[in-house]
Structure formats: C-alpha cells, structure tokens
C-alpha cells in the first residue's frame with residue numbers, strides 16, 4: 001500500500017456502540033479525525049457526551065448483572081480467544097487504519113501494534129479460567145476462603161499513541177475477570193476502537209459488555225471519570241489529566257488505575273557495546289515518533305564515551321526515513337496532531353533558550369505533495385543539556401532527546417532519579433553487577449538492560465512516582481480488575497459462646 005489514505009478518499013463514518021447497537025450521539029453531534037500525514041479527514045465520528053455516557057454505563061450495568069455474570073469463565077475465555085483470532089485475520093486492514101489515523105509507520109502498526117493487540121487478548125483468554133481464591137488457615141473450627149470477583153462496570157480512557165494496543169491492554173484483563181466496560185478512545189484516534197467494536201460483536205460478546213463512546217476528554221472523558229455508576233476508572237495519558245481523573249473519581253471513591261507520563265533515563269556507560277547502545281538510543285526516542293510514555297528521552301552518556309557515541313548517533317539519526325507512513329520503507333511518520341507538533345516546536349524553543357544545543361534536527365522536514373500539510377518533525381537531538389532544564393524534566397512526547405553527561409555511577413543514579421516520573425529506564429553496560437545494582441536503585445516500573453522498549457503480554461508494565469499506579473499486562477493486571485471476598489464458615493455446629501447461653 002502506498003497511499004496515505006487506505007481504501008478510499010471518502011471519509012469513513014462511525015456511530016457509538018452502546019448495548020450492542022450502533023447509534024448516533026444524543027446531541028446528534030459528530031467530529032472529524034484527520035489523517036496526520038496529510039491533514040485530510042479520515043473519518044466522521046459520532047461525538048459522545050454525558051447523556052451517551054449515562055446510557056453506556058446503564059447498559060454496561062445491565063450486562064454485568066445479566067448474562068455476562070452467568071457465563072462460565074471458560075466461555076468468557078473462548079470469546080476472548082475468538083476475538084484475538086478475528087483481530088489476527090483482520091490485522092492488515094486494522095494496521096492500515098491505525099497508520100491512517102495515528103500517523104505511525106505501517107511497519108510499526110503491522111509488525112508491532114497489531115501482533116501485540118492479538119497477543120494480549122489471547123493471553124488473557126487463558127487467564128479467565130485461572131482466576132482463583134484461596135483457603136486461609138484460620139484457627140479453631142472455622143473454614144475461611146476467598147473469592148476473587150469482578151469489580152463491575154469499568155470506565156477505560158485510552159490515549160492516541162497506541163490506540164488499539166492501549167485498548168487491548170485494558171479490555172483484555174477487564175473482560176477475562178468478568179467485568180463490563182465503557183471504553184472512550186482518544187478524540188485524535190477513534191477509528192480502530194470502532195473497528196474493534198465490530199469484531200467484539202462478531203465474536204459474540206453479549207450486548208452491553210463492551211460499549212464504545214468516542215468523544216472529547218473534557219466532555220465524554222470527564223463524564224465517565226466522575227460517573228457514580230462505574231466501579232473503576234482506568235486511564236492512560238498525561239500526568240496532568242491523570243490527576244484530574246483521580247480528583248473526579250475521589251468523589252465517588254471509584255477505584256483508579258493510572259498509566260501516565262515519563263521522562264525515562266537511557267544510560268550508556270563507557271564499557272557498553274556502543275553499536276548496540278546507539279541502536280537502543282534510536283529505538284528509545286524515535287520509535288512511534290517519540291510519542292511513547294516510556295521513551296528514553298533523557299540520554300545519559302558517560303563523559304569518556306560521549307564524543308564517539310554522539311558521532312555515531314548523529315549519523316544514524318540523520319539517515320532516518322521520514323515521510324509517508326503507508327510506505328513500508330518509512331521509519332518515522334507525522335506526529336499525531338497539529339497541537340502535538342506545536343508543543344514539540346515550543347519545547348525546541350524552550351531548550352534553545354535554556355542554553356541547550358541543537359545537535360541534530362530541530363525543524364519540520366520539507367516534504368512534497370499532500371505531505372506538506374502533514375504534522376512531521378525531524379528526529380532531534382539536543383546536546384549540552386543539564387538534567388534540571390525544562391527540556392530534561394518535562395514530557396515532550398515527540399522525537400526529541402536530551403543528551404546529558406555523567407561522571408560516575410553515583411552521579412548517574414542521583415541524576416537519573418531526579419525526575420517526577422518513574423515509568424521506565426534503560427542501561428547499557430557489559431558489567432552485570434552494575435546493571436543489576438542499577439535495576440534496584442532506579443525508581444521506575446520497568447528496567448531494560450542492554451535493550452529498550454521491550455513488551456510482552458505476560459510482563460507487567462506501570463509506573464513509580466508520578467508515572468501512575470497499577471500494573472497492566474501480566475497476572476498483576478487482574479488485581480486491578482478483581483476484588484477479594486472473604487467467606488467464613490463455622491464447622492463446629494455449636495452456638496457462639498461469647499454472650500453466654
């Protein structure tokens with residue numbers, strides 16, 4: 001495929017999915033989602049607001065109280081497995097739509113996002129029958145056991161950087177555990193979530209188990225987060241909005257899980273395999289146009305290796321192919337939106353003002369034809385950055401890396417931990433004791449040693465500090481979607497003697 005718009009130039013149309021029905025928003029409003037590579041409208045989507053969220057939550061409640069809770073764990077697992085197979089069978093079409101809506105290169109959506117989406121549903125399909133309680137050795141003639149039960153109706157608010165994958169991370173464990181869901185995709189990238197809705201119906205999930213309400217954050221998102229009818233809200237997005245979600249949920253004491261921003265240190269010691277470390281720095285900051293919460297956006301270089309490293313890094317970054325994301329050879333597509341592009345340019349100005357040096361990039365590339373209107377930005381490397389500068393402390397969410405030097409391990413650990421965030425960290429060294437020491441001392445939810453941006457459905461992911469709380473993927477994800485009930489049974493058959501006879 002070589003065009004920037006899959007299938008046709010006519011905008012696609014999507015309605016809301018509530019209670020198994022496709023419907024317009026109560027207000028009748030719609031919004032447009034552009035293809036970020038060209039600025040042309042990709043789809044026109046029904047715009048959910050509070051009234052629609054109310055309907056979706058009520059439908060999810062009915063589904064939870066009804067058919068869904070009576071279904072066996074095995075049947076829930078089979079539905080999830082069927083869904084994973086349907087996704088696999090449609091993966092090329094879904095990947096093309098993801099690229100058209102988000103801008104990520106087709107080689108990423110086809111070979112990273114879509115396989116992981118299917119993998120997450122498959123992994124949690126297997127878990128449905130393995131959610132178990134415990135027996136507790138309490139004293140006396142008593143039997144005590146626990147039941148691990150679903151929470152009920154879960155609100156899930158999804159970001160735009162991995163639209164379908166983030167939906168999968170949230171939906172799969174929630175459904176495996178027997179919850180029902182109201183899912184709000186990001187307004188920038190609603191398309192693949194709506195396509196997923198079609199596959200959920202095709203797989204045979206009962207009506208109302210998954211409801212999808214595309215709309216804006218301040219309206220549909222806020223209505224969902226503050227809804228008294230939900231039992232849990234799960235959010236992935238910026239730390240700023242995460243705090244708003246936690247505030248909104250606090251009024252109803254709704255359970256919250258948050259996967260928020262990051263400013264990950266990616267650390268290169270002089271003893272590292274430099275070629276490998278350069279490839280890791282590239283992967284750390286240029287994958288998905290840098291729109292990754294765990295991006296290695298602070299690149300720490302040991303002073304003695306700095307010059308050699310930067311020379312190779314500059315040469316590699318300069319060769320990145322930026323352009324039509326539908327072209328299989330493209331390595332970087334556009335940023336997701338003009339707002340994001342503006343934000344990145346703003347940070348480039350801030351960094352210059354703070355005294356950092358543009359070592360590579362720093363501008364929009366000159367592209368031709370339709371792509372002149374796309375939201376493209378060059379791979380950008382800032383050198384001479386100090387860890388306390390804003391460019392090193394604030395999340396940019398673009399292909400902009402700050403290079404910071406360090407003297408020794410103590411100096412490094414101090415600087416690496418000097419951040420509000422704690423989502424991930426990478427270290428490049430041949431010294432295994434140093435690598436494992438670092439893994440213990442860094443305050444982050446994921447540590448990559450001589451690698452970066454590795455994920456698997458079985459391995460937990462989530463933040464320390466202001467990068468959020470709760471873990472997605474792996475068995476830990478089920479803790480976020482279940483609650484524990486303790487059941488006591490008397491085995492003596494005698495009256496309780498406490499107040500006498």
Ligand code: ADP
Nearest residue numbers: 158159185186187216217218221222237238241
């Ligand atoms: P970004 O700032 O990177 O665009 P956000 O954190 O704003 O990311 O968005 C992530 C998700 O949160 C999107 O689905 C968005 O619609 C939603 N969102 C934004 N603001 C709010 C809000 N006030 N309440 C609930 N959801 C919101």
